[in-house]
Amino acid sequence: MPNSLPISQAEKDRFLSDGYIRLDGVITEEELDWYRVRYDDLFSDESEIKQLGGRDEQGRAALPQILEPHRKIPELLELPYLKRLEGIAKFILGPEAEFKNDHMILKPAGHGAATPWHQDQAYHQPDSTYTNINFWLPLEGATVDGGSMHYVRGTHRGTIVPHRHLIVGDRQSAMVADHQNYWSMNGEALDCPVGSVLLHHSYCMHYAGPNLTDLPRRAYIAVFSTPPRPLERPFNLPWQTDPFWPDKE
Numbered sequence: 001m002p003n004s005l006p007i008s009q010a011e012k013d014r015f016l017s018d019g020y021i022r023l024d025g026v027i028t029e030e031e032l033d034w035y036r037v038r039y040d041d042l043f044s045d046e047s048e049i050k051q052l053g054g055r056d057e058q059g060r061a062a063l064p065q066i067l068e069p070h071r072k073i074p075e076l077l078e079l080p081y082l083k084r085l086e087g088i089a090k091f092i093l094g095p096e097a098e099f100k101n102d103h104m105i106l107k108p109a110g111h112g113a114a115t116p117w118h119q120d121q122a123y124h125q126p127d128s129t130y131t132n133i134n135f136w137l138p139l140e141g142a143t144v145d146g147g148s149m150h151y152v153r154g155t156h157r158g159t160i161v162p163h164r165h166l167i168v169g170d171r172q173s174a175m176v177a178d179h180q181n182y183w184s185m186n187g188e189a190l191d192c193p194v195g196s197v198l199l200h201h202s203y204c205m206h207y208a209g210p211n212l213t214d215l216p217r218r219a220y221i222a223v224f225s226t227p228p229r230p231l232e233r234p235f236n237l238p239w240q241t242d243p244f245w246p247d248k249e
């Protein structure tokens with residue numbers, strides 16, 4: 001892997017203008033192999049898994065997730081891949097950008113469900129504005145049929161739209177933005193070849209399709225951010241305090 005950052009000025013400008021981008025040649029096969037082994041180890045421990053998408057009619061986990069894998073495997077933070085991401089994050093957001101957290105979302109072969117359209121900002125504390133970049137790495141690459149990501153251009157420059165929980169009353173379940181069809185009509189789907197990574201801004205509206213292939217889609221997501229900027233008037237994000245919102249209205 002060359003020492004120079006795998007991002008050009010033109011790619012940075014496109015990220016700032018669109019709110020998302022694909023970068024190629026960010027991780028080697030050898031590094032991916034390291035992740036693949038740890039990934040499967042973590043998912044073999046049922047007690048670590050959170051259910052982002054509940055279970056399907058056959059009782060299978062639709063969207064299993066591991067939160068903060070670096071707490072289980074601290075070496076993750078020392079890997080050259082994460083150092084590379086840190087360099088990219090600083091290049092885009094400035095020297096204050098640093099690692100914030102990570103998670104893993106598995107879409108099991110053949111039945112991994114869609115991750116609904118949402119903004120990551122819907123999960124964040126309402127008293128601050130966050131500028132985060134999610135680095136979305138599918139360990140064997142991802143096609144659109146295999147559950148790759150979709151984005152709506154320019155949405156990172158807007159505000160937080162209303163959200164609710166995918167499963168009413170279940171705080172573990174995914175956030176779902178209002179008007180899913182509208183976002184689908186305006187979204188762009190991106191393939192992500194092996195070794196590439198997709199980046200999106202925390203206000204960017206995004207979605208990942210169901211996994212229709214016979215291979216699992218194993219995504220490792222690392223988040224980098226600048227310090228949150230406190231707001232004089234906090235947002236009101238009722239779904240954060242009331243998992244039944246807006247069904248009780």
Ligand SMILES: O=C(O)CCC(=O)C(=O)O
Binds near residue numbers: 105206208
């Ligand atoms: O991997 C997925 O299915 C969704 C990822 C996502 O929503 C994110 O990285 O913010």
